[in-house]
Amino acid sequence: MPVLTRLIPSPVVVDIRPGALDDLASVLADQRISQSGRLAIAVSGGSGARLRERLSPTLPGADWFEVGGGTIDDAVRLADGMKSGRYDAVVGLGGGKVIDCAKYSAARIGLPMVAVATNLSHDGICSPVSILDNDAGRGSYGVPMPIALLIDLAVIREAPIRFVRSGIGDALSNISAVADWELSHRVNGEKVDGLAAAMARQAGEAVLRHPGGCGDDGFLTVLSEGLVLSGIAMSIAGHTRPSSGACHEISHAIDLLYPKRAASHGEQVGIGAAFAMHLRGDPESSRIMADALRRHGLPVVAREIGFSDEEFVRAVEFAPETRPGRYTILEHLDLTPERIKDAYTDYVASVTA
Numbered sequence: 001m002p003v004l005t006r007l008i009p010s011p012v013v014v015d016i017r018p019g020a021l022d023d024l025a026s027v028l029a030d031q032r033i034s035q036s037g038r039l040a041i042a043v044s045g046g047s048g049a050r051l052r053e054r055l056s057p058t059l060p061g062a063d064w065f066e067v068g069g070g071t072i073d074d075a076v077r078l079a080d081g082m083k084s085g086r087y088d089a090v091v092g093l094g095g096g097k098v099i100d101c102a103k104y105s106a107a108r109i110g111l112p113m114v115a116v117a118t119n120l121s122h123d124g125i126c127s128p129v130s131i132l133d134n135d136a137g138r139g140s141y142g143v144p145m146p147i148a149l150l151i152d153l154a155v156i157r158e159a160p161i162r163f164v165r166s167g168i169g170d171a172l173s174n175i176s177a178v179a180d181w182e183l184s185h186r187v188n189g190e191k192v193d194g195l196a197a198a199m200a201r202q203a204g205e206a207v208l209r210h211p212g213g214c215g216d217d218g219f220l221t222v223l224s225e226g227l228v229l230s231g232i233a234m235s236i237a238g239h240t241r242p243s244s245g246a247c248h249e250i251s252h253a254i255d256l257l258y259p260k261r262a263a264s265h266g267e268q269v270g271i272g273a274a275f276a277m278h279l280r281g282d283p284e285s286s287r288i289m290a291d292a293l294r295r296h297g298l299p300v301v302a303r304e305i306g307f308s309d310e311e312f313v314r315a316v317e318f319a320p321e322t323r324p325g326r327y328t329i330l331e332h333l334d335l336t337p338e339r340i341k342d343a344y345t346d347y348v349a350s351v352t353a
């Protein structure tokens, strides 16, 4: 008999709205994630301190743990601090570093993890992966998916707007990443998971077409949902294909070649995506994406993030080496540096006309 359906690993609670954080304790109690209120809450020392002050009265049974940084040692230290406390759950309250530390620590001590994202800078908010620095560089560690995810739009609005912009670039880049995945299917027969592709693409398209801006709740809701769906799409696929193609290879190349000068993840993958769409022979879609980036205050050409045309061409040339085995429009065209330069000149003329 064929498998009739499949179960999708996903959080039990997804709560995205202004004020969500004020109801944290009651949401966790209602969902039987924490009935006793015994929570271990991981926060950063900086902006986390203010949230701690504000939330402490509503969470009398919670213990607070300050997360030093985003290394595996920080995560292990956090787990050691939490392990004797008989908690119901670990809450990661903060940006990517805090959430990734909390995810890993919760897995290590066998507790469910609740993610409370205080910025929207990338699509790792709701994923079964923890990105932590180790002695050899940066590692991706498989961990359970968060059991609950809260995004308080009032808190998101307090974070610097560059974080929201970064999330926009990351969500939009899904459209290009899925196109790369489908290209690899046509050329190499790589299996595409249709549901993961649908979720990732719809997340990107919804952000692309939404008429609102960084300041309004309607847009921030769609962006938050898009980033959550991207994470779940990667979890379904079992790899990052739904949200990472040539766009991300180019961004990783910039990170590796110019580590001290790199811009935000979303700025880099946004430019990478718009350029990859141009390379795919679709200047119209490339322009639509560039227009969306510009409308939200994101850069569309490398010079706007401080890189010369030559430096960007060098990054595009190096990009395939950052993800060996991944087939995207870059590997497909296998361009010489001269042809990359010509294509980039064309792209710049097209999106700045």
Ligand SMILES: [Zn+2]
Binding pocket: 122, 123, 170, 243, 248, 265, 269
């Ligand atoms: Zn990304």
